[in-house]
Structure formats: C-alpha cells, structure tokens
Amino acid sequence: MSFEPKIVGFLCNWCTYTGADLAGTSRMKYAPNVRVVRVMCSGRVDPTFVLKAFREGADGVLLGGCHPGDCHYQSGNMKTLRRIPLLKRLLKDMGIEEGRLRLEWISASEGERYQRVINEFVEQVRALGPLNLEVRKALPKKSQATA
Amino acid sequence: MSQAKLKVGVYWGASCGGCDVAFLDIHEKILDVIQVAEVKFWPCAMDFKYKDVEGYPDGYLDITLFNGAIRNSENEHVARLLRKKSKLMVAFGACAHMGGIPGLANFWSKKDIFASAYLESPSTENLQKIVPQVETKVPEGTLKIPELYENVRTLAQTIDVDYTVPGCPPNPEQIAIVLGAVASGKLPAKGAVVGASDKAMCEDCPRKKKELKFKKFQRRHLTHPDPEICFMEQGIVCLGAATRAGCGWRCIGSNMPCRGCYGPLPNVTDQGAKILAAIASHIDSEDPEEVERILDGIPDPAGYFYRFGLPLSLLHRRHLGDR
Numbered sequence: 001m002s003f004e005p006k007i008v009g010f011l012c013n014w015c016t017y018t019g020a021d022l023a024g025t026s027r028m029k030y031a032p033n034v035r036v037v038r039v040m041c042s043g044r045v046d047p048t049f050v051l052k053a054f055r056e057g058a059d060g061v062l063l064g065g066c067h068p069g070d071c072h073y074q075s076g077n078m079k080t081l082r083r084i085p086l087l088k089r090l091l092k093d094m095g096i097e098e099g100r101l102r103l104e105w106i107s108a109s110e111g112e113r114y115q116r117v118i119n120e121f122v123e124q125v126r127a128l129g130p131l132n133l134e135v136r137k138a139l140p141k142k143s144q145a146t147a
Numbered sequence: 148m149s150q151a152k153l154k155v156g157v158y159w160g161a162s163c164g165g166c167d168v169a170f171l172d173i174h175e176k177i178l179d180v181i182q183v184a185e186v187k188f189w190p191c192a193m194d195f196k197y198k199d200v201e202g203y204p205d206g207y208l209d210i211t212l213f214n215g216a217i218r219n220s221e222n223e224h225v226a227r228l229l230r231k232k233s234k235l236m237v238a239f240g241a242c243a244h245m246g247g248i249p250g251l252a253n254f255w256s257k258k259d260i261f262a263s264a265y266l267e268s269p270s271t272e273n274l275q276k277i278v279p280q281v282e283t284k285v286p287e288g289t290l291k292i293p294e295l296y297e298n299v300r301t302l303a304q305t306i307d308v309d310y311t312v313p314g315c316p317p318n319p320e321q322i323a324i325v326l327g328a329v330a331s332g333k334l335p336a337k338g339a340v341v342g343a344s345d346k347a348m349c350e351d352c353p354r355k356k357k358e359l360k361f362k363k364f365q366r367r368h369l370t371h372p373d374p375e376i377c378f379m380e381q382g383i384v385c386l387g388a389a390t391r392a393g394c395g396w397r398c399i400g401s402n403m404p405c406r407g408c409y410g411p412l413p414n415v416t417d418q419g420a421k422i423l424a425a426i427a428s429h430i431d432s433e434d435p436e437e438v439e440r441i442l443d444g445i446p447d448p449a450g451y452f453y454r455f456g457l458p459l460s461l462l463h464r465r466h467l468g469d470r
Binding site for chain 1: 254297298300304415416417419420421423424426427428429430432433435438439442445447448449450452460461462463464465466467468
C-alpha cells in the first residue's frame with residue numbers, strides 16, 4: 001500500500017480556518033491528509049502541541065495563521081513567526097526534518113492558496129516518507145510518565 | 148518502647164554520585180535523621196550486597212530513595228527488585244526524575260556511544276577494536292556484565308514511582324523534610340513532587356526585571372553578567388521560566404543562569420517546549436531573516452532546553468531514522 005502522510009493542521013479561527021472553509025464551499029478539491037484542529041490564533045499553538053502531534057504519530061504538522069499585520073489579536077501571529085524557526089531548529093536537533101513542519105499565512109479570502117498549500121505540503125511530506133518515531137516503540141503510551 | 152526506625156534504602160542507577168553526597172550535605176542534621184531512620188541498603192556508602200536485599204521480605208523497606216536514570220540491565224534489575232521490597236519508591240534527583248545528564252545520551256545511538264568511547268576518542272588506542280560484550284568466554288567460564296540500553300529512561304518510565312524529589316542534586320534541606328514526612332506518616336498524594344515549589348523559578352527570583360526583549364543572545368562563558376539583573380534581559384538563556392523553584396537559588400546566586408534541573412512545572416509535559424515558547428516569543432523583531440540571525444545565538448537549542456530532561460520529554464530521544 002502506498003504511504004499516505006498523516007498531517008495535523010492547526011488553523012487559526014479568523015484567517016486560515018475561514019480560508020479552508022472558503023475552499024470547501026467553493027468545492028475546490030485538495031488532498032484529504034490534513035486533520036484540522038481549529039485554534040483561536042496561531043499564537044495559541046504551544047510548541048508542545050507540535051511535539052505531541054509528532055509523538056502521537058503525525059508525519060507532518062501545518063500551522064496556518066493570518067498574514068503578518070492582520071492578526072485578530074494584533075500580535076499573536078508574530079509570536080508564531082518567532083517561535084517556529086526555533087522550533088524547527090529544535091526538531092532538526094531531534095532528528096525530525098524541518099520539512100515536516102510548515103507555517104503558512106493564509107487569509108480568509110485565500111481558498112485557492114489553502115488548496116495549493118495543502119497539496120504541496122502533502123507531497124512534501126510524502127517525499128520525506130513516514131516518520132515512525134523510535135520513541136513510539138521504545139515507550140508505548142502507557143509507560144510515558146507525565147509528571 | 149521506642150518507635151521502630153524507618154528502614155531506608157538508597158540506590159544509584161545511572162548517576163554521578165552527587166545525590167548520595169547530597170545526603171551528607173545535611174551535615175549534623177544527619178544525626179537527627181539516624182534517630183528516625185536506619186539504612187538498610189546504600190551501596191555508595193555502606194557495605195551491602197544485592198543478595199542482602201533479595202533476602203528481605205517484600206515491602207520490608209519503608210522507603211527507597213532511588214537516584215540515577217535507568218540505562219542498563221543492572222539499573223533496571225535493581226529498580227524492580229527495590230520496588231518489590233519497598234513500601235514507598237522515591238525518584239530522587241534529576242536523573243531518576245527526568246533522565247538527567249546521562250539522559251543526554253539519547254541524542255546518540257548506542258553504536259555511536261560505543262564507537263566514541265572505545266574506538267574513536269583521541270586518547271584511545273584500541274588496535275584490536277575491542278568493545279565490551281555482555282558475555283565473554285574465558286577459560287574459567289563465561290563472564291557477564293550488564294547490557295547498556297539503546298535509550299536512557301526515567302525511573303517512572305520503568306517502575307511504579309510514588310514520589311519525586313527533583314534537583315541536581317536535590318537541595319539537602321529537602322531530604323530531611325521528605326524523611327520527616329514519612330516518619331510522621333503525613334504523606335502527600337501518590338505521584339506528588341516533593342521538596343520543591345509549584346511555582347516557576349522566575350516567580351521569586353531576586354534579580355531585577357523590567358522588560359524582556361531579545362536583540363541578541365549571549366553565551367554565559369563569554370560574558371560578565373550583572374549579578375543584579377535578570378539573565379534573560381542580558382540576553383543569556385535561563386531556564387527559570389520553565390523550571391520549578393525550590394533549589395535555593397544555587398545557580399542564580401552564583402551568577403549562573405538556571406539550567407532547569409528541577410524540571411517542568413505542574414501540568415507541563417515538556418519543559419523544553421515551554422522554554423522555547425517563552426524565549427522565542429520575546430525576540431525583538433518581526434522580520435523572519437533577522438529572527439533567524441538572532442536565533443543563531445543559540446547554537447544547540449535541544450541540548451540546552453533538554454539539558455536534564457531529554458528522556459522525560461515528549462520525543463524522549465533524538466530520532467535516528469534508518470541510520
């Protein structure tokens with residue numbers, strides 16, 4: 001069976017999620033690999049969420065927010081703009097390719113851009129192949145201490 | 148009739164021995180401790196053998212303070228044995244709690260580590276390329292040594308743990324408090340982190356704080372930080388924002404930034420992710436290229452943010468892929 005990447009998408013309520021809605025209501029076709037989690041702002045996406053997504057088996061993580069300057073909360077997306085580069089560096093050190101994490105600014109009117117980004121990212125992750133983190137074998141969920 | 152003394156076990160897994168020394172750092176209070184406690188196993192300091200422990204009935208020890216991570220089959224075997232023989236099992240110190248410094252081995256594979264230690268290091272001359280084997284045949288029979296594991300694990304990732312005392316090493320004053328709590332029977336809920344605060348280091352940090360903005364990161368060994376002012380405001384990465392207080396400001400007070408040995412705050416799964424968010428959010432730029440330039444000032448983010456906590460972190464180890 002061919003590899004179908006599992007991708008978690010954290011989309012901001014005001015721009016990217018609405019953009020995804022537009023893509024849907026416009027009946028645009030795009031790859032079905034992204035599991036969308038709606039968040040109020042891309043700035044709400046704690047790096048923990050991204051690490052957890054990989055830990056739970058995601059092959060890629062997409063973050064969608066408003067274009068810089070358009071944040072509903074003024075500067076939430078600027079926090080994301082600063083965090084993602086550092087998170088990518090951390091992931092690289094942890095042996096996870098930078099290409100598995102993608103940050104995109106997609107506004108509510110950019111349904112087409114949403115379609116294009118999803119299709120591109122799915123192909124990008126497909127090319128990287130399954131992640132199969134070793135920790136998932138080394139530490140089955142039950143034994144992971146949360147303290 | 149005097150009250151029966153607490154039977155205490157102390158053991159070290161993959162650790163440096165600093166936790167064992169911390170017991171002695173309580174100085175003359177050790178005299179109070181031996182009023183209420185009797186050591187029944189402490190290989191670092193007293194002459195006990197594993198077979199002594201094997202001979203104890205199950206649940207014989209009132210409390211075992213286990214320091215060190217689980218890195219080889221001996222660590223795991225003794226951890227399981229002590230769990231059976233102890234009423235209370237305490238993960239004592241950063242290594243048992245989070246993997247600690249030995250946990251940094253999770254950035255490498257066992258093969259890398261063996262190659263570096265036995266074959267490639269500049270001071271090694273090993274022409275026959277001998278690396279330790281679990282079993283070695285000699286004329287007299289077969290010799291066995293413990294097997295080094297691929298991953299360093301925390302104690303709680305290996306056995307059931309009742310309490311955790313964080314720190315590298317734990318603040319000596321906390322040891323007396325822990326033993327006192329057990330002696331008095333006033334035990335916290337299972338799973339509690341004992342001997343530390345539920346607040347972040349920053350909360351009561353004595354250094355002056357104004358506004359946090361990073362234009363540039365500095366490395367501690369290349370600077371002379373002002374001892375009165377917040378490290379972060381001086382551009383030095385300090386883990387205080389994502390670390391439990393309770394250590395007694397040992398690093399901060401010596402003009403060193405917090406390294407995070409007391410571990411994540413309550414309800415936090417990943418200490419590194421939290422400090423990453425705290426630091427990156429305060430970079431003073433909105434230009435992606437400038438952000439990258441500023442971030443070049445943190446050459447090893449994973450190693451720095453997971454200095455003590457890699458095995459406890461969400462990713463647990465560096466992913467080696469098919470390598």
